Amino acid sequence: MILPAGTAFLDDLTVEAAALAGPGHWQTGQLGSAHFTVRALEGYRSEVPPDDPACARYLSALDRTATGPYRMRVTGLTLTPGSVMAAAEPVDGAADEFMDRLALELGPDGWFERPHGRRDIWYVNLLHFTGDITEPAKLIDWVAERRRLEPVEVVVPAAELVRFRLVGGERPHMRPVRL
Secondary structure (H helix, E strand, O other), rough: EEEEEEEEHHHHHHHHHHHHHHOOOOOOHHHHOEEEEOOOOOOOOOOOOOOHHHHHHHHHOOOOOOOOEEEEEEEEEEEOEEEEEEEEEEOHHHHHHHHHHHHHHHHHHHOOOOHOOOOEEEEEEEEEEOOOOOHHHHHHHHHHHHOOOEEEEEEEEOOOOOEEEEOOOOOEEEEEEEE
């Protein structure tokens, strides 16, 4: 679920985290890239043809389940071995209900995440690490100071089926592209 333009605070946090992590890490929490992943459906493919049968099935399952909007409350930051994340909680049951219905509607096409069970956290990846971190202790302290934030509500109008493309430059990131 791609986040709306009103999430500049996530972009600001991404800039701060990137400054501590150092150059080259993917700043995926920036405007136009920040998103909640509801479910990964398959591994990366360099090309997806417009008439791809798997994508047609994914879109059909999405059409049968997605209602939106989805209201989420960003509550703080967390650090994993691969990223800095903004943790979130659904404001109501709509996002969790959608996640569960989508898993059912996907049927056999939900194979990719099935071995891991149901996701139990909502998050936005702000920064994906791509190598060494310049200031690891400072980054750890910075995240710890922001473990709990004043909650900020965001409204995601609708769920979308997307793939990601690497965008280089001064602020490299994975940009979602709608299928």
